[in-house]
Amino acid sequence: MSDNQIWREAAEAVHWYQKPTRLLDDSNPPFYRWYPDGVTNACYNAVDIHVDQGRGEQLAVIYDSPVTGSKHSYTYSQLLVEVSRFAGVLASQGVGKGDRVIVYMPMVPEALIAMLACARIGAIHSVVFGGFASNELAVRIDDATPRVVVSASCGVEPNRIVAYKPLLDQAIELAAHKPGRCIILQRPMQQADLQPGRDLDWEEAMGAAEPVGCTPVGANDPLYILYTSGTTGQPKGVVRDTGGSIASLKWSMKNIYNVDPGEVYWAASDVGWVVGHSYIVYGPLFNGNTTLIYEGKPVGTPDPGAFWRVIDEHKVRVMFTAPTAFRAIRKEDPEGKYLEKYDHSGLRALFLAGERCDPNTLEWAQEKLQVPVIDHWWQTETGWSICANCLGIEQLPIVPGSPARPVPGYDVRVLDRDGSPVPAGEIGALVIKSPLPPGTFTTLWNAEDRYQKAYFSRFPGYYETGDAGYIDDNGYVFVMARTDDVINVAGHRLSTGAMEEVLADHPDVAECAVIGIADKLKGQLPLGLLVLNAGVDRQPGEVVAEAIQQVRDRIGPVAAFKHCAVVSRLPKTRSGKILRGTMRSIADGEAWKMPATIDDPAIMDEIMEVLGAMGLPSAGA
Ligand code: COA
Ligand code: AMP
Secondary structure, eight states, rough: OOHHHHOOOOOOOTTTOOSSSOOOEEETTOOOOEEEEEEEHHHHIIIIIHHHHTTTEEEEEEEETTTTTEEEEEEHHHHHHHHHHHHHHHHHOOOOTOOOEEEEEESSHHHHHHHHHHHHHTTTEEEETTOOHHHHHHHHHHHHHOSSSEEEEEEEEETEEEEHHHHHHHHHHOOOSSSSSEEEEEEETBOOOOOTHHHHHHHHHHHHHHOOOOOOETTTTTEEEEEEOOSSSEEEEEEEEEEHHHHHHHHHHHTTOOOOSSSEEOOSSOOSSHHHHIIIHHHHHHHHOEEEEEOOOSSSSSSSHHHHHHHHHHOOOOEEEHHHHHHHHHHHHHTTTGGSSSEEEEEEEEESSSSSHHHHHHHHHHHHHOOOOEEEEEOOOTTSSOOOOOOTTTOOOOOTTOOOOTTOOOOOEEEEETTTBBBBBBOOOEEEEEEEESSSSEEETTOOHHHHHHHHSTHHHHHEEEEEEEOOOOOOOEEEESSSSEETTOOOOOOOHHHHHHHHHHHHHHEEEEEEEEEEETTTEEHHHHHHHOOOSOHHHHHHHHHHHHEEEEEGGGGGOOOOOSSSSOOOOTTTOOOOOHHHHHHHHHHOOOOOOOOTTTTHHHHHHHHHHHHHHHTTT
């Protein structure tokens, strides 16, 4: 079947108020528009449709929270009541079609309810991951200019309660844009002080609200904005449209994951990431599955059997998580003893993404679970997978280290620096021929120019993924590394450039560099090197401690910025470029050569000494 036929058929499975008569508007590349004259609503397709089709009594959402010891579930009918009521709350605050709403919440069902309620009234949600600090939230508030922020009093991490409300208050203080209203879910673990006149209590607001129906929106109207790390401190606001998202995500549930309506599908991620948007919230609900909101970790909540308990207890058929979660489980339970306590015979497949899956982890998971373990490659920008072993179409042989072949709709190529194709097996820039399929990003919020320049200018006619890799003789794609300064820490995408901006703000720091070093558990960890201003007469350790705290306060704990040291100079080329790659090779224990262009080779001795004192190379070596 041709790609166009696939997307025509995928559209048949969508509920439209007005069916699209055109498949693709390609008149203004790279701003392609799928289903341009369709009219639909994402919330209707996720919730109401199942009630209308007689599946109201089926479970839609299971909330399982080992960190709070609570469990709760919603049928589709119950979810409809909650969502339409919260949509009423938003509407009563003046939120309407096209308005933005920021959702800054932990993994509670109310996060999903808030997202769907926005979609119901045509408002654009922008979920901010709870592990980001006030400053990151403030940047997003200023860019998205939300009318309302929805948040909670706290999040619960295994080692502490994270008070969200003070972080939100501080973010609003820092931001130039002031949202008119904050709606706060009070959690019993820690209540928040509400600011009279600005803050509303979720429960009270729900009690007073009238349910509202779905607002029809254009297929190309934005469903959401999701900020992701770029190479600078200014995150990119990825915009996804409504019609393309419904068609592609629904299609992917059967064709990639091979799950049927009524089955339990679990993505162990967070609603703050793209995986959470696509496969905790929208994909499974569009497809009539039961989705799981898991507030816990793979280990320590309470033990490395946590995932197996959930699979057994809730009859999970297909699971999706990041390889780092499996590395964490394997580290604590290498023999898989905890697996024996639970029945996982109903699980049919495990999908991994978010970072490259090392063959060892994949093989371990496959041996222990005895199901296909599918590495698939995707990005916030694409919203669903570029390459995968599509279980619902035809299972291909699994080749550890490769996310298999491009999914229908993605024409993946490998190009050299000049834009010429490279032969099979040779590394180059991984690019995708335009147009990207439905459900991929349509622009960057407030930054159409950046959309064009960052992704479509270097290789005209192609989308530049920012990943490097190769395609072998069998058409299998291998994704090896980023071509920019983005690093991947425990499946979380972070910008070293953003961390450098924070470090450079320290009054004693003259210059700095942040590189991603290999880590056995998290894949990569950031490492910072600081050069202090001339005349600074302080213990280097003091400055380092402040610098570490500054990154935690400004970016958030999720950056896991814990390795940092002071050096007298940074190694540079004669033209002044910092030799990050060479330092990374040394830290990772890889073979390295003194670059011919280095301005002062003697500095490398100091770098090796400093890294050695930090215990590097260690984990990644
Ligand atoms: N709110 C507040 N803080 C948060 C948070 C949240 N939602 N999520 C994470 N954090 C904090 C953690 O408490 C931790 O803080 P600490 O430095 O005080 O310990 C820090 O951010 C790093 O968190 P995390 O990345 O979760 O690391 P960890 O060491 O606590 O756990 C793993 C390691 C591998 C178990 C964990 O990273 C994991 O489960 N990863 C799954 C990957 C995933 O979901 N990826 C998403 C894409 S699919
Ligand atoms: P994010 O936008 O947070 O989903 O991160 C996307 C980036 O994570 C990609 O550009 C890759 O660098 C990396 N990534 C995600 N999935 C994979 C995978 N299966 N294999 C290799 N890298 C991956």
